[in-house]
Amino acid sequence: MSSTSRAASSAAPAANIKHTHHLPQRHNPLPSPWEYDTSNSTEVRKYTKTYGLTPPAVETFEKQLQRCLAQLAARKTPIEKYQYLSVLRNTNVHLFYRLLAGNVKDICPLIYTPTVGEACQRWSEIYTQPEEVKEPALQRAWWPFGCGEVVEKRLTFSGLYLSFEDRGHLHQVIQNWPHDVEITVVTDGSRILGLGDLGVNGMGIPVGKLSLYTACAGIHPMRTLPLCLDLGTSNKEFREDPLYLGSRRDKVTAEEEKEFLDEMMAALTERWPSIVIQYEDFKNPFPSLERYQNTYAMFNDDIQGTGAVILGGFINAVKQSGVAPKDQRAVFLGAGSAGVGVAKQLTEFFMNEGLSEEEAKKRFWLVDSQGLVAHDRGKLADHKLYFARDDNNGQQYKSLEEVVEYVKPTILMGLSTIGGAFTPKILQRMAEMNERPVIFPLSNPSSKSECTFEEAIKHTNGKCLFASGSPFPSLMHEGKELTPGQGNNVYVFPGIGLGAILSKSVSVTQGMIYASGAALSKSLLPEEREENWLYPDIRRIRDVSVVVTKGVIRAAQKDGVDRELALRNVSDEELEEYIRRRMYDPFTEHEAVEEEIRGLAGLAISGKPKEAQGNGVGPDGSGQLVGKER
Numbered sequence: 001m002s003s004t005s006r007a008a009s010s011a012a013p014a015a016n017i018k019h020t021h022h023l024p025q026r027h028n029p030l031p032s033p034w035e036y037d038t039s040n041s042t043e044v045r046k047y048t049k050t051y052g053l054t055p056p057a058v059e060t061f062e063k064q065l066q067r068c069l070a071q072l073a074a075r076k077t078p079i080e081k082y083q084y085l086s087v088l089r090n091t092n093v094h095l096f097y098r099l100l101a102g103n104v105k106d107i108c109p110l111i112y113t114p115t116v117g118e119a120c121q122r123w124s125e126i127y128t129q130p131e132e133v134k135e136p137a138l139q140r141a142w143w144p145f146g147c148g149e150v151v152e153k154r155l156t157f158s159g160l161y162l163s164f165e166d167r168g169h170l171h172q173v174i175q176n177w178p179h180d181v182e183i184t185v186v187t188d189g190s191r192i193l194g195l196g197d198l199g200v201n202g203m204g205i206p207v208g209k210l211s212l213y214t215a216c217a218g219i220h221p222m223r224t225l226p227l228c229l230d231l232g233t234s235n236k237e238f239r240e241d242p243l244y245l246g247s248r249r250d251k252v253t254a255e256e257e258k259e260f261l262d263e264m265m266a267a268l269t270e271r272w273p274s275i276v277i278q279y280e281d282f283k284n285p286f287p288s289l290e291r292y293q294n295t296y297a298m299f300n301d302d303i304q305g306t307g308a309v310i311l312g313g314f315i316n317a318v319k320q321s322g323v324a325p326k327d328q329r330a331v332f333l334g335a336g337s338a339g340v341g342v343a344k345q346l347t348e349f350f351m352n353e354g355l356s357e358e359e360a361k362k363r364f365w366l367v368d369s370q371g372l373v374a375h376d377r378g379k380l381a382d383h384k385l386y387f388a389r390d391d392n393n394g395q396q397y398k399s400l401e402e403v404v405e406y407v408k409p410t411i412l413m414g415l416s417t418i419g420g421a422f423t424p425k426i427l428q429r430m431a432e433m434n435e436r437p438v439i440f441p442l443s444n445p446s447s448k449s450e451c452t453f454e455e456a457i458k459h460t461n462g463k464c465l466f467a468s469g470s471p472f473p474s475l476m477h478e479g480k481e482l483t484p485g486q487g488n489n490v491y492v493f494p495g496i497g498l499g500a501i502l503s504k505s506v507s508v509t510q511g512m513i514y515a516s517g518a519a520l521s522k523s524l525l526p527e528e529r530e531e532n533w534l535y536p537d538i539r540r541i542r543d544v545s546v547v548v549t550k551g552v553i554r555a556a557q558k559d560g561v562d563r564e565l566a567l568r569n570v571s572d573e574e575l576e577e578y579i580r581r582r583m584y585d586p587f588t589e590h591e592a593v594e595e596e597i598r599g600l601a602g603l604a605i606s607g608k609p610k611e612a613q614g615n616g617v618g619p620d621g622s623g624q625l626v627g628k629e630r
C-alpha cells in the first residue's frame with residue numbers, strides 16, 4: 001500500500017482543536033533509575049525503600065551538576081570523559097541529561113563527533129557490560145506504570161544487536177528489547193564517520209545519535225533504540241582481534257543484506273507500528289533508501305539529514321556571498337552518500353530559486369578518488385550518474401587542484417574522508433577567485449576534516465564563509481573573534497525524527513527533509529545574523545529543534561502522510577507550544593515522578609529544590625537553554 005493511501009485510510013474529518021491541552025498527550029514512559037538520585041527527598045526514599053541506599057544529603061540539582069562537572073574535568077582524555085558520561089547515562093539518565101542541557105556545547109564533542117569516532121575504534125576494548133539498574137528495582141511492586149501495570153523489566157541496555165545468523169528469527173530477538181520504542185537509529189557499522197568499516201564497534205554511533213535525539217529534541221530516552229547489525233565486517237584487523245565482539249565473517253553480500261533488511265524492517269514495524277527508523281553510516285545506503293522510503297517511516301541521515309543541514313547553512317552562505325544561485329559553481333570532493341545527498345538537496349534549492357533542473361545540476365562538479373566524475377571517464381556507480389559531467393571535452397581532471405583551476409568554483413565542499421585535502425594552495429586560490437569563498441570541510445571526525453578552521457581563515461585571509469562537520473574552536477583574526485559554523489546533521493535529524501513521531505507520519509517525504517533545512521536556515525537570531533553566522537548557536541539546539549520539528553510536521557501535512565490529524569488545524573504558535581510540551585525535560589520529568597510517588601504515599605506535594613533549573617531547560621518546560629554567553 002502506498003504511503004499516501006495509508007494516510008488517507010486513517011483520515012477522519014479533522015477536529016478544529018483550539019487548545020493544545022486537548023491534543024494527544026505523551027504516554028509517559030517509565031522513568032529510569034531516578035530512585036538512587038541524591039535529589040530525592042527523605043520521605044520518598046523511605047516510601048520507595050531506598051532510604052539508606054544513597055548518602056544522607058538531599059541535594060539540589062545544582063549541587064549534583066557541580067560534582068559531575070568536577071568529575072568530568074578530572075578525566076584527562078576525551079575517551080575517559082566519554083566513558084564517565086556513558087556510565088552516568090546508564091546509571092542516572094535524568095542527571096546525565098540535566099548535565100548535558102546546560103553544557104551542550106562542551107559535552108556534545110565528548111558524546112558525539114569527534115570523540116565517538118575514537119570510542120567506536122576502541123569499542124571492543126572499552127566495552128564493559130550491558131548497563132543495568134540495580135537488582136532491587138526489579139522486585140519492587142509499588143511502581144505503577146500506565147494503567148496500573150507493574151513493570152518488571154527495568155534494565156537499560158546500551159543497544160540491541162541483530163546478527164546475520166539470527167535471520168529468520170529477527171522478530172523474536174526484537175521481542176527481547178524491554179521497552180516501547182518511538183525511534184531507532186540503525187547501522188551495520190560499515191562506514192563509521194570517515195573511519196571505515198568498524199563492524200559491531202559501530203554501535204557507538206546509534207548510541208550517540210540517540211543521546212542527541214533526547215538532548216536536542218526531547219525524545220524520551222526510554223523510547224529510543226540503538227540498533228547495530230552484525231552483518232560481518234570487511235575490517236580484517238577487527239576480525240583477527242581476539243577482543244572483537246562481532247562475528248568474524250566477511251561482510252555479507254548486497255543481496256544477503258537486502259533480504260536481512262527486509263526482514264528487519266518488517267519485524268520492527270510489526271512490534272512498534274509507528275516506529276521511525278533512521279539509517280546511519282552504511283557504506284552503500286542508496287538501495288535501502290530507495291526500497292523503503294515510501295513504505296516505512298524511515299530516512300537516511302547521511303544522504304538526507306546531511307543534505308538538509310547543508311541546505312540550511314548554504315541558504316545563509318549564498319545570501320552573504322552575494323553571488324546569485326545561477327552563478328554559483330560548486331566543487332564537491334567526495335561523491336558518496338553524503339556528497340550526492342548534499343548536491344541533490346542544493347539542486348532543489350537552486351530550482352526553487354528559478355533555475356531549471358538542468359541548469360541547477362550543472363552548478364555541481366563532483367570529484368571522487370578517481371578525479372572529476374564525468375560520463376566519458378568509464379563506468380560509474382549508479383548514484384554518481386545524475387551529476388556526471390558531459391562538458392569536459394574528453395579531458396579527465398584527476399586532482400582537486402586541477403578541478404579547481406578548471407571550474408573556478410565559488411564553493412568547495414568536502415565529504416571525502418580525506419583529512420587535509422583542502423591544501424593551503426587550494427584555499428589561497430579560492431580566496432583569489434572569490435570575494436567570499438564558501439569553504440565547507442564536512443568530513444568527520446576532526447582528523448578527517450578536509451581543513452581546519454584555522455587553516456581556512458589563515459589561507460583565505462579571513463574571507464571564507466566556513467562550516468565544518470566536526471567542531472573547531474573560535475579564533476582571533478585581525479582583532480576580531482571568529483566562530484566557525486558546524487555543518488553537522490545534528491541540527492536537523494532530531495527535528496526530522498520528532499516531527500515524524502508527533503505527526504505520526506507513515507513515511508518521511510522529501511518535502512519533510514527539505515523543510516527541515518529551510519526551517520534551520522530561518523532559526524538564527526538577529527544577533528547571530530549580524531555576526532554572519534551560518535548556523536545558530538548549538539547551545540540553542542532545543543529551540544532550533546522546535547522550529548525544525550514544526551517545519552517537518554507542516555510538510556508532512558502538506559504531503560498528506562501525517563496521521564495525527566488534530567495537528568492540522570492548530571496555529572503555528574499552538575503547534576510550537578505543543579511540540580515543547582511533548583519534549584522530555586530531565587528537570588521536570590524527575591520532579592513529576594517524585595510528585596507522583598508523594599501522591600501515592602499520601603505525602604504533601606512538592607518540597608523539591610527548584611533553584612537549579614536555570615542550568616538547562618526552562619522551569620516552564622520551555623526547553624529554553626540558558627548559556628553563559630552567546
Ligand SMILES: NC(=O)c1ccc[n+]([C@@H]2O[C@H](COP(=O)([O-])OP(=O)(O)OC[C@H]3O[C@@H](n4cnc5c(N)ncnc54)[C@H](O)[C@@H]3O)[C@@H](O)[C@H]2O)c1
Nearest residue numbers: 193194306334335336337338368369416443444469488489
Ligand atoms: N557533516 C555532516 O553532518 C556529515 C554527514 C554525513 C557524512 N559526513 C562525512 O562525510 C564523509 C563521507 O561520508 P559518505 O557517507 O559520503 O562516505 P562514502 O564512503 O559514501 O563516500 C566517500 C567519498 O569520498 C571519495 N574519496 C575517497 N578518497 C578520496 C580521495 N583521495 N580523493 C577524492 N575523493 C575521495 C570516495 O570516492 C567517495 O565518493 C565522512 O567522513 C562522513 O563522516 C559528514
Ligand SMILES: O=C(O)C[C@H](O)C(=O)O
Nearest residue numbers: 113193281302444488489
Ligand atoms: O555523525 C556525524 O557527526 C555526522 C554524520 O552522520 C557522519 O556520518 O559523519
Ligand SMILES: [Mg+2]
Nearest residue numbers: 280281301302
Ligand atoms: Mg553518519
